[in-house]
Amino acid sequence: MTVDQILLQEIKDSELSFSRTYEESVYKRDLKKRIELINWVLQNRKNPNVEICSLIECKMNAIIDEINKKDSIIEQDALDSELRILDWILYQVCSNKIKY
Numbered sequence: 001m002t003v004d005q006i007l008l009q010e011i012k013d014s015e016l017s018f019s020r021t022y023e024e025s026v027y028k029r030d031l032k033k034r035i036e037l038i039n040w041v042l043q044n045r046k047n048p049n050v051e052i053c054s055l056i057e058c059k060m061n062a063i064i065d066e067i068n069k070k071d072s073i074i075e076q077d078a079l080d081s082e083l084r085i086l087d088w089i090l091y092q093v094c095s096n097k098i099k100y
Contacts, residue, residue: 003093004045007038012097014038037085041093053094060086 001009018031044050063083070076 003083004042006087006092007042011035011038026077026081029078030085033078033082035064037082037089041089045093056082056086056090056093060090
């Protein structure tokens with residue numbers, strides 16, 4: 001599977017899970033954010049002038065800065081979830097470019 005196919009499949013799976021979850025919860029919030037972030041990455045991948053790995057890393061760094069400014073773990077939770085989602089996306093999109 002290509003990266004785009006993996007991301008599109010993840011959107012389908014997340015949308016299915018989202019539609020089956022009726023109560024508002026952290027899980028549902030995270031599914032919604034996952035769909036939003038994957039769509040954001042897919043949209044930016046279409047632009048050949050965008051270095052997608054750097055863009056994702058910049059967004060992750062901005063989220064880390066926001067987390068560090070928060071006083072409460074509860075306030076940090078949504079940002080931490082967003083950071084973990086972006087980390088997964090970064091791995092999927094950029095794993096062939098990351099040097100170990």
